[in-house]
Amino acid sequence: MFEHHENYDRYIPDVMLKKHKKHEEYLNDVYAGMSHEEIYKSKLGTVEDALAIIESGDCIVNSIHGCEPRLFYRNLHRIADRIDPNNPVELWSCVHRWGPEYEVHTNPELKDKFHHQTFFYDGNFRKIHPSGMSTYFPVNLHNYGQELHRCKRPNVVVIGVSTMDEHGYCCVSCDLQWEMESLYSADKIIFEVNPKIPHLPGECAVPVAMADVIIESDLDLYELQDPPIGEAEKTVAQYAAEMVHDGDCIQLGFGGIPNAIGFELMDRHDLGIHTEQIGASMAHMLQKGVVTNRYKNLDKGWSVGTFIIADNFTYEYLNNHPRVLMRRGRYTNDPMIIAQQDNMVSINAALQIDLTGQVAAEAIANIQWSGTGGATDYAYGAYHSKGGRAMLCQISTAKKGTVSRIAPILDPGSIVSVSRNLTDMVVTEYGVAKLRARTVKQRVENLIAVAHPDFRAELRKEANKYMYF
Template sequence: MNTHQDTYRRKLSSRARIASRIRSGWSCCSDIASSVPYGLYWDLAERVRRGQIEDLRVYTIMDMSPLPFYQEDMGAQLKGFSWFSGAGARGAVNAGFGEYLPCYYRDVPALLTQYTRVDAFFAVVSPMDEQGYFSFGPVGSCTESLLKKSDRVFLQVNHNVPRALRGPLVHISQVDGLWEEAAPLPTLPPVSHNALSATIGGLVAEEIPNGATIQLGVGAIPEAITEALRSKHDLGLHTELLTDGMVDLIRCGAVTNEKKPLHTGLTVATFGLGQKVYSYIHENPAVELLPVSYVNDPAIIARHPDFVSVNAALEVDFWGQVCAESMGPAHVSGTGGQSDFVRGAISSKGGKSFIVFPSTARNGTVSRIVSQLSPGAVVSTSKNDVDYIATEYGIAKLRGQSLSQRTRALIGIAHPNFRDQLTFEAKKRNILV
């Protein structure tokens, strides 16, 4: 009788042999962050350089290490397409040899299904269990859609990948080929803990009531918020990204998830990053890694009362338009899930959405609160959805306010060095009289 182990051994190969099975003209995909088999992509690049294959397209979400298809010498023979950009994709897009796909993160599974051919899906998974299943570890994201869409599935089996009990699985019978390769999982870069971030974090934390369900973005300020929330109780987590700081909130008892009307008692995320996260989700039935089309759905978010979302921005104008993904016309990242959670939070009973950032950039020489967004800046959250803006100088409530009221509130939380100039510009435009 054929066993799962027999099938495993029959499909087991080397990374180089898996790379040799990829054909010219194929469109290949990986899911977010820890799901990317970086070594395989470098093997494919070597085959391209040798003239063995050509015209490959690769789709990624949030590249966290260098990838060959975001390097200029690959030309059009191995080209990267990014749904949300890390440093490599960002540089390639701005230099003209990489492509960015505008989207809300919640829509990527549908966009992949409707508009993208997927000849091969590459992923990094945990070792196979006794029933023949592999776990994708800290990733829900778009994995289920990719499994259904792709013509072929190739897996890197990495013993560092945690086994998520409530997350997507793939059976050995669905796999076309696999190889074993241990590699460290990606983590977020360390953030600098400073007084400014702690001030903003403390201001926002005061606005989060006990029993609230929260979503936090990435960076020093969200991390400061997690530290400031440790004295709270009965918080819930329904978040795009699960971080080490959120795990600390669970372990200290601030997060119980018991007040959530959906997935009561469970932490919900669509992906996770961090060594504490990887340890926490391993064989833990209290964590669910669910598809982004569900986790980031504003209608699902809105069903949680007192939902609070916190996300970052690069600049905000008097209208309340939020740019979080470009520096003027220069591409930085992508919309991600910011708009999803802003819309969900403002539709939640008692919910609040915060856009947070230091009042200045470039060592205090530039105000992040501006009269008009920089020419070419991309609007990530619209003026119609924005709720609260927070800097180290306070919190401005914009939702439900007129243009002049918004402008006064924003000037009030701008850095003092720029308030006179901002007031002058507002009067020049007849916003303030």
């Protein structure tokens, strides 16, 4: 159930809205007459001060990507000796980009003291999952904040923020997937201020008076290094780019291929951006004037995203950018909001697709590989946009060419991230398979046509076996 964006607060638990009012009263009453600098200094402490407020049974939620509170997590293991194993600290997050640095993430002896709950697996979480240190939480990105609170209210928020501006605000610029909802319901709030985090307009600005403890860090932000792009990936990117026209509004998902597609769009004009991830290719598009957002139905003139994960060029270029607006995930990924953008083009990656159009984008058989993220959100939104297109892009094979990513049926235990009812186009290095408004028989023919030639005969044989024709 989704509502127009003017009413989306009605689906947020009351506890968050009530806490918001409490904070307003707190800020107005307690800090009246103090300068922003005085408030900041009254909150400023050490890592030890931040750790001192963490207790057994706390539920901690943190920002991620370019706003990951790296200094805090580097030191969190130091309180293990005072955490009751019968009442461990729960750590709610998504990916932990710097996970190998954190003992709470790598030391299985601490699994009874700290337990990770996550919406999205990366290589770090996949590595620790067998030890029982982490649990996956299935949910679509637009519901991250809401469903987290329905499961268990986080009472501690730790966020990486920019330095304070002249108005007394810091910015959690690089991640707004669940942070604002959590800030307004938390009992204890820790800011990790880092001058390398960019300032940006939007919902990411938070007053320093909200923090209980402020710690300062100058550690590097995580730079996302996409895998090398080979000839097959480049061909996929070129085919996908042909489907993007001047004036379209785009979303680019995680991965090397979506980012490579962005770099293939540098000759377009008047593109718009409404996305979850703002990555390196989007920063370059903005720099070159490819993006103007002039034809967007909502947020006209603004590039809108909910998190930033890229390279240092992107972080530095976006700093104080006057036309990049950070908004909550429950807005950017609300399918009904996405659908209101005409000519919305969604570009994401997939792991496997069956011959009828079912898409496995987050798991390999029964192994959780990543997460649903915004795959369903944008598939639905772009599918229902006037003139919209939703592309799932992948090279045709895996495991050095020995396995076809287009399969007769999904591997047993696979998770369907995108229903075949929402699958629009599948792009490989062999072309574009259009599935929307096609029968199962037509879908099978179109998908076999973009499968690797070495597997086409077997796919056709299996299609007959399953009576798809």
